[in-house]
Amino acid sequence: MSHSATRPVSAYVFDAYGTLFDVHAAVRRHAGDLGPEAVSLSTLWRQKQLEYSWTRALMGRYLDFWALTEQALDTAMAMTGKSDANLRQRLLDAYWKLDCYQEVPTVLKRLKDDGNRLAILSNGSPAMLEAAVRAAGIEDLLDEVFSTDLLKTYKTRQDVYELVTNHFRIYPEAVSFQSSNRWDIAGATAFGFRSVWINRIGAADEYSDLPPIAVLADLQGLLALS
Known part of the structure; x- marks a missing residue:
């Protein structure tokens, strides 16, 4: 699958741990x-x-x-x-109650107010994700929370990313996928998502053959891309 710059974004999908919620x-x-x-x-x-x-x-x-x-x-x-x-x-x-990053509620609300569909796609168990989303107060901003538990496996299995496209009935290139994990970005890029690497710690790039469409220091920069 390949990226397409012509198809508009239909959904913004976020990894949870390290992207929305601070694992430390x-x-x-x-x-x-x-x-x-x-x-x-x-x-x-x-x-x-x-x-x-x-x-x-x-x-x-x-x-x-x-x-x-x-x-x-x-x-x-x-x-x-x-x-x-x-x-x-x-x-x-x-x-169970990790802090979300400071910009998360504001960015999600802006994207939601613009009429976008928002979702989480995470390795986290359903109970973990429910607790984290509730603690962050962002449950009303999300259309779906996808857990790899549905498939009893983990990223970067390609059928994990397919949970999103099957549910929303959209092409991979219509999904903007955000993750702080470079390996996750590589997996999502291989599937065909428009992947945005949220490089919060200034990590060195990896997987040069599977590049993101953008590298941002935090989610705030996503608003300039939308």
């Missing part, structure tokens, strides 16, 4: 209890969460994203020498 917010809330290992633990937690999703998808041995989130935290705590069961539970509880 849970650790920040308890950084005082974690001490100097807080940043390392948070980074490892996220890395292992994603690694487990990829390996599970490749093996065809599905566990939902909450189970992977728990396993990833256990690994991160072990690797940073933490063994506090109470702290573990508090970190997990905090993950």
